[in-house]
Amino acid sequence: MSNNLIYIKNWQRKYPEKNKEYQARWRLRHPDKNHKFHQEYRDKNKGKIQTYRRNNLHLFRGYTKANQHRARKLVLEHYGGKPPKCVNCGCSIFDCLDIDHIYNNGSKERKKQGTGTSFVKWLISNNFPSGYQILCRNCNWLKYIKLLRK
Numbered sequence: 131m132s133n134n135l136i137y138i139k140n141w142q143r144k145y146p147e148k149n150k151e152y153q154a155r156w157r158l159r160h161p162d163k164n165h166k167f168h169q170e171y172r173d174k175n176k177g178k179i180q181t182y183r184r185n186n187l188h189l190f191r192g193y194t195k196a197n198q199h200r201a202r203k204l205v206l207e208h209y210g211g212k213p214p215k216c217v218n219c220g221c222s223i224f225d226c227l228d229i230d231h232i233y234n235n236g237s238k239e240r241k242k243q244g245t246g247t248s249f250v251k252w253l254i255s256n257n258f259p260s261g262y263q264i265l266c267r268n269c270n271w272l273k274y275i276k277l278l279r280k
């Protein structure tokens with residue numbers, strides 16, 4: 131290794147935070163180079179990457195779970211405020227809250243946009259269309275029961 135490289139390596143080890151910042155800035159300034167570098171790395175290390183993913187499935191599952199949670203939070207906060215609340219009873223337990231179709235066209239919509247995460251993503255990519263509100267599971271259920279009894 132040349133003296134220059136040793137110097138750089140030592141600097142990176144000495145200032146890991148600064149190095150991270152520097153690299154992030156470099157990536158922003160050179161998106162094409164960064165993309166090419168990753169492409170080449172992926173092509174060269176295909177087997178290695180696959181094995182790593184297979185041996186660390188829990189890590190990657192965690193990523194998507196965290197992303198799903200972030201997406202759901204974004205939608206709940208848009209329709210239900212910060213922190214999101216049930217419009218009927220004010221319940222704010224995150225896991226009990228649901229996105230409700232105000233005009234009761236849920237079943238038709240679900241066929242079009244899917245349920246769960248794909249519905250949440252659909253709302254985000256369509257810039258939060260109106261016609262939705264946040265209800266807790268209880269109030270959602272009560273609304274449904276009332277409809278049945280009509």
Ligand SMILES: [Zn+2]
Nearest residue numbers: 216219266269
């Ligand atoms: Zn409620």
